[in-house]
Amino acid sequence: MALFILRRLGVMVLTALCLTFIVFALTNLEPNLEKLAKNQANSRMTDEQVISWLDARGYNDPMLVKYGRWLGVVPHFTREEGGEVVFSRCANPGTSLEDAGSYCGILQGSWGWSTVFQNDVLEILAVRGNATAWLMLFVMMVMVPGALVLGVLAGMREGSKLDRSLSTISIGTTATPEYVSGVLFIAVFASATFGPNWFKGTATSAIDDITFANFTLPVLTIALYGMGYIARMTRASMTEVMTAQYIRTARLKGVSFPQIVLKHALRNALIAPFTVIMLQFPWLLNGVVIVETLFNYKGFGWTLVQAAGNNDIDLLLGVSIISVVVVLVTQLISDIGYVFLNPRIRIA
Amino acid sequence: MTKLADHAGPILEIDALSISFFTRLREIPAVMDFSVTVQPGEAVGLVGESGCGKSTVALGVMQDLGKNGAVVGGSIKFKGRDLGQMSEEELRDIRGNEIAMIYQEPMASLNPAMRIGKQLMEVPILHDGASEAEAYDMALQVVTDVKLPDPKRMLDSYPHQLSGGQQQRIVIAMALMSKPALLILDEPTTALDVTVEAGIVELVKDLGKKYGTSMLFISHNLGLVLETCDRVCVMYSGEAVEDGAIGEVFDNMRHPYTQALFRSIPLPGADKNSRPLVAIPGNFPLPHERPPGCNFGPRCDYFEAGRCDSGVIPMRDAGPGHHSRCVKFDEIDWNAPIAAPAETSKREIGAPVLKVENLKKYYQVAANALFGGGAEKVVKANETLDFEARESETLAIVGESGCGKSTLAKVLMGLETATDGTITMGNADIQSTPIEGRSTKQVADIQMVFQNPFDTLNPSMTVGRQIIRALEVFDYGKSDADRRERMLHLLDLVKLPRAFADRMPRQLSGGQKQRVGIARAFAGDAKIVVADEPVSALDVSVQAAVTDLLMEIQRDQKTTLLFISHDLSIVRYLSDRVMVMYLGHVVELGTTDQVFAPPYHPYTEALLSAVPIADTSVQKKHIVLEGDIPSAMNPPSGCPFQTRCRWKDRVPGGLCEKDVPPVRHLDGGHQVKCHLSDADLAAMEPVIEVGEAPPAAAAQAGVTSM
Numbered sequence A: 001m002a003l004f005i006l007r008r009l010g011v012m013v014l015t016a017l018c019l020t021f022i023v024f025a026l027t028n029l030e031p032n033l034e035k036l037a038k039n040q041a042n043s044r045m046t047d048e049q050v051i052s053w054l055d056a057r058g059y060n061d062p063m064l065v066k067y068g069r070w071l072g073v074v075p076h077f078t079r080e081e082g083g084e085v086v087f088s089r090c091a092n093p094g095t096s097l098e099d100a101g102s103y104c105g106i107l108q109g110s111w112g113w114s115t116v117f118q119n120d121v122l123e124i125l126a127v128r129g130n131a132t133a134w135l136m137l138f139v140m141m142v143m144v145p146g147a148l149v150l151g152v153l154a155g156m157r158e159g160s161k162l163d164r165s166l167s168t169i170s171i172g173t174t175a176t177p178e179y180v181s182g183v184l185f186i187a188v189f190a191s192a193t194f195g196p197n198w199f200k201g202t203a204t205s206a207i208d209d210i211t212f213a214n215f216t217l218p219v220l221t222i223a224l225y226g227m228g229y230i231a232r233m234t235r236a237s238m239t240e241v242m243t244a245q246y247i248r249t250a251r252l253k254g255v256s257f258p259q260i261v262l263k264h265a266l267r268n269a270l271i272a273p274f275t276v277i278m279l280q281f282p283w284l285l286n287g288v289v290i291v292e293t294l295f296n297y298k299g300f301g302w303t304l305v306q307a308a309g310n311n312d313i314d315l316l317l318g319v320s321i322i323s324v325v326v327v328l329v330t331q332l333i334s335d336i337g338y339v340f341l342n343p344r345i346r347i348a
Numbered sequence B: 001m002t003k004l005a006d007h008a009g010p011i012l013e014i015d016a017l018s019i020s021f022f023t024r025l026r027e028i029p030a031v032m033d034f035s036v037t038v039q040p041g042e043a044v045g046l047v048g049e050s051g052c053g054k055s056t057v058a059l060g061v062m063q064d065l066g067k068n069g070a071v072v073g074g075s076i077k078f079k080g081r082d083l084g085q086m087s088e089e090e091l092r093d094i095r096g097n098e099i100a101m102i103y104q105e106p107m108a109s110l111n112p113a114m115r116i117g118k119q120l121m122e123v124p125i126l127h128d129g130a131s132e133a134e135a136y137d138m139a140l141q142v143v144t145d146v147k148l149p150d151p152k153r154m155l156d157s158y159p160h161q162l163s164g165g166q167q168q169r170i171v172i173a174m175a176l177m178s179k180p181a182l183l184i185l186d187e188p189t190t191a192l193d194v195t196v197e198a199g200i201v202e203l204v205k206d207l208g209k210k211y212g213t214s215m216l217f218i219s220h221n222l223g224l225v226l227e228t229c230d231r232v233c234v235m236y237s238g239e240a241v242e243d244g245a246i247g248e249v250f251d252n253m254r255h256p257y258t259q260a261l262f263r264s265i266p267l268p269g270a271d272k273n274s275r276p277l278v279a280i281p282g283n284f285p286l287p288h289e290r291p292p293g294c295n296f297g298p299r300c301d302y303f304e305a306g307r308c309d310s311g312v313i314p315m316r317d318a319g320p321g322h323h324s325r326c327v328k329f330d331e332i333d334w335n336a337p338i339a340a341p342a343e344t345s346k347r348e349i350g351a352p353v354l355k356v357e358n359l360k361k362y363y364q365v366a367a368n369a370l371f372g373g374g375a376e377k378v379v380k381a382n383e384t385l386d387f388e389a390r391e392s393e394t395l396a397i398v399g400e401s402g403c404g405k406s407t408l409a410k411v412l413m414g415l416e417t418a419t420d421g422t423i424t425m426g427n428a429d430i431q432s433t434p435i436e437g438r439s440t441k442q443v444a445d446i447q448m449v450f451q452n453p454f455d456t457l458n459p460s461m462t463v464g465r466q467i468i469r470a471l472e473v474f475d476y477g478k479s480d481a482d483r484r485e486r487m488l489h490l491l492d493l494v495k496l497p498r499a500f501a502d503r504m505p506r507q508l509s510g511g512q513k514q515r516v517g518i519a520r521a522f523a524g525d526a527k528i529v530v531a532d533e534p535v536s537a538l539d540v541s542v543q544a545a546v547t548d549l550l551m552e553i554q555r556d557q558k559t560t561l562l563f564i565s566h567d568l569s570i571v572r573y574l575s576d577r578v579m580v581m582y583l584g585h586v587v588e589l590g591t592t593d594q595v596f597a598p599p600y601h602p603y604t605e606a607l608l609s610a611v612p613i614a615d616t617s618v619q620k621k622h623i624v625l626e627g628d629i630p631s632a633m634n635p636p637s638g639c640p641f642q643t644r645c646r647w648k649d650r651v652p653g654g655l656c657e658k659d660v661p662p663v664r665h666l667d668g669g670h671q672v673k674c675h676l677s678d679a680d681l682a683a684m685e686p687v688i689e690v691g692e693a694p695p696a697a698a699a700q701a702g703v704t705s706m
């Protein structure tokens, strides 16, 4: 098992490197850099001025070198004038040139400086990520049990009335994108003009204090969307298991229907959806972006929107690293969980 | 224990039972007017071809016909109580407690994600309110009863960690946990190898006796029914056509279908030249296409228009406890000899066309396929094979699962290349030429007929087109017209109407598809045809026809036939020489007579004894092998058969465990791979002895497998 995890970790690191390189290369393309220069220095710079500005900060070096620096495996760019270091990328505003080390990449924990928020990227990500983690936690708590119960109930008697109504519901929720359901929820549950005003239409206050009123709608919006999909998968898996011969064996042993579902069918039926749930994580990030913007919840997705909108390269890169890691870790968990649930795959 | 009160009468009484399945298109009457009774302690066999409704009867008894099935007539009484009138709760108390069922696929009937122990313990906990500890003790007891090694570890295992035979023992143990009054076995051994099957059958018989359980034994194998049952009921197309005591039905049959069934089975005495099998003409009718009157009418030799096809034919008494559903059974002369078939001359066996020397095929497999890593293991699928095959000869290759039969076929065909040794065909060595590297001639010369006709034909291409494609591959003929002409000839050759050229495979029955497969194999005038279990996927009534066809073409074309099979009766019937394989080794090789008579290799001896024979006059020596076939992944040291051999202690000095025995050459080219001394070999007794046959059975005595 240890060996298996180690191998998977190795593959993971490699994948992470490739993905971040792609993102890094994309954000460091010519037009982006030009925008950056004009943004930071002077929006009326001539083309030559832009080039020299970029040159002076090492932006025009080869992509691989830049990537190495950013990672923290290549010493960072410094400019010397007359043997004296006059510029170091490692020096954030406020630190003196002498204090700045020569390596300052992701590995050293310096994730760069956000131009939008005028703060250290790592710090921003910590705060925002934490906010989103809470959101996700609640989403999972609602979505996973909900979806599994829905799927199992629908799948245990294929074609029954219960199955058909539950299946309709799950198809409905998956077919409704978050921006539609979110707007609908706000209109129905959070406006005085139209129905009950139970919940708040904004989740801004939830950053400091999560309450039932301010968090229910964003959580539901994301959860419902993912729930339908997982429920469908669970249902498919459950109906298949229910027609298996060993279920008939159990029935002909005299096991009662609820016992058959709980003791014989459930574990077998959960093997397939478990993977799906884990793979659902990355998709949730999608919904997070929409919902956080919609409900003005200043989390990870909201940060991503801000960073992208303002060409904040360091922040954008930071966000992508976190996303890549989240995706890869969920994959790993899904693989390990699969092995755990399925006794047929046991590692010697 | 909560059981129904004892009942003086029969355990199970099925009376005029009719069961239908309701599909969107139509009602499918799967079982009609079916009656049978099972007395306490009695074993009743239910035989018939696939689709005749055997399993439906069993599920009807369990009242588990699914959403679309329903009992539409008659009654099923268990210990005098009508199962159809019981509530769901009452039924639950009976299922697994008083009536237990065992079915064909042991792996599929065990929950893959639950430990064996838990699955077993569930029964007493459910029905007797036993505590965990009591249930565990009971489980341990039954697992010991079904003779599984290391019961404690067994209880702790998951189903996939057990072999097929062990799984089936667990399923039997589970059925016996609550000492049921009635045990229903639906083809309990079909998925197993013959030697393993023999062990399971013996176990079921012993346990039945020990616990006094009544049994309903469903099988398509007449021989197996003879070995296990007291009475038998023959089914055809949803109806019982004949029932009675085993001896009565086997020796004094009173229904033409039963007779035809016995005649299509190869006999121990007759051979392919003097008495070919008599195939039942035509095909089995689908439930919604049954003819009026007698279902067997269109295929019956004694059919009489006006009598057989008008009105419902009832079951009638044909002696004490013997019934037949035939209007003419008291007019037919049951002792008439079989219409003498044209005796065909034995063909001359020519020069060797295929020579295999010292052939080895090893597979490298990662110890853990899914996660990679770990030490690589070597599976020795074929170990030093040495044989030759001659022109117009049938060489049978027999052995159980995993013995390397199909690997050999693949290497011969060029689908795999040999690890070592040579294969000489004509005058070229082909052991390391994959099929892409072979010349058109070489490809056309060695062709194959596959086991399953259902997935070797392209479903979206007409039959004629597929044969023409084969001809194109073999570069046959100059023009399309040439090839079309040849294709029509090939259809004639395999006795399919020429109109079939334009049909799609799905419009053909299994036997017809297999004929197309045969036509394709012979398209390029193959010199050697490898037939890998060519009839085992077909119904018994069709098997005989396909086998005969294969023989006939071989006779005309002087083809060398390598006939791969696990079915010794058919092998005995049609082959000139037999090669017995075990775990990749050829353990015995000789003419059919040499192999089927002593001296045997100890494995051949056990194999012969394990084959069920549907003949009341045959006396068989009872040799049941211990345990399962070892995995080819870690074969035993020394002789491959030493883990199960009953002669092992005759060999001094533990030689069997140390050294792989050398090939011994006995008289007349007979080869045996065994350490036994000449004296021991000479002292072996025959396993099968055909005794005095009762008059009617003389014509149909036979080794069976349907």
Ligand SMILES: Nc1ncnc2c1ncn2[C@@H]1O[C@H](COP(=O)(O)OP(=O)(O)OP(=O)(O)O)[C@@H](O)[C@H]1O
Pocket (backbone or CB within 6 Å): B021, B022, B023, B028, B030, B048, B049, B050, B051, B052, B053, B054, B055, B056, B057, B066, B068, B069, B220, B287
């Ligand atoms: N659920 C079902 N729906 C429709 N038809 C069915 C269903 N189950 C069985 N049948 C039909 O009922 C007939 C009897 O089937 P059954 O399974 O009892 O045959 P069998 O004798 O057990 O065959 P085998 O030897 O292949 O097991 C067949 O024609 C089959 O197609």
Ligand code: SF4
Pocket (backbone or CB within 6 Å): B255, B256, B257, B294, B295, B296, B297, B298, B300, B301, B302, B303, B304, B307, B308, B313, B325, B326, B327, B328, B329
């Ligand atoms: S009733 Fe007629 S057709 Fe049917 S089995 Fe008897 S003789 Fe043959």
Ligand code: SF4
Pocket (backbone or CB within 6 Å): B601, B602, B603, B639, B640, B641, B642, B643, B645, B646, B647, B648, B651, B656, B661, B673, B674, B675, B676
């Ligand atoms: S060599 Fe020994 S173990 Fe092998 S078959 Fe002969 S007697 Fe049995």
Ligand SMILES: [Mg+2]
Pocket (backbone or CB within 6 Å): B054, B055, B056, B186
């Ligand atoms: Mg069946």
